[in-house]
Amino acid sequence: MIMGDMDFKGGPNKEGIIDIGYSIVPSYQSKGYATEMDKAMVGWGLSRLNVKKVIATCDTDNFAFKRVLKKMDFI
Template sequence: MAEALNARVPADWPGPDFEPVLPLLLDGFMREPGHDSWDGAIILEGGERVVIGAMGLKGGPDKEGTVDIGYNILPAYQNQGYASEMARALVAWAFERGDIQKVIADCLYDNQGSIRVLEKVGMKRLYQDGNLLHWSLTREEWEAAQHQS
């Protein structure tokens, strides 16, 4: 992995949240190597390139144009704005595609870091289902927020 990414891969990457997803992503890349990538590693550049997390959309848009965003940042790199920066960039990229009308997400009700990230991106909390909070951001809401800033 380090050679393919040309980056140092910490021993604790991909982490417990992303580890089960990694084989599925690799299988998808093998089956459709030319397909637009919805997922990727987050690489911190500077003196040394290092993998600090992963982010992506959980599949392509459904028939209503909705995609589900997911992300993780290794503990040593949390609370430094990396997830917010990457989530904002991923949402912008998604809406630039033209076929996406809504981005959704979920997180655990007590995951304050993820809650802050989703709020910073402009997502609206919809409801709680058990331990999960569900969030949404429409293209119109995103565009309106971009015109205000």
């Protein structure tokens, strides 16, 4: 079963900042999976990749992604 994917967009830059991105299959959206995936990836990146900060960007009309970012205190 594949619910979606999440990845870091390259490695951390010189300042230790890394960008995260993900997508969720529509039938699995609005069930909290993206938030759980985000928690796991951010935790892993901060503890194992010498990452100091994780950032994320999204389209202004991507309200689902914005909800996840708000839950994770990105915005």
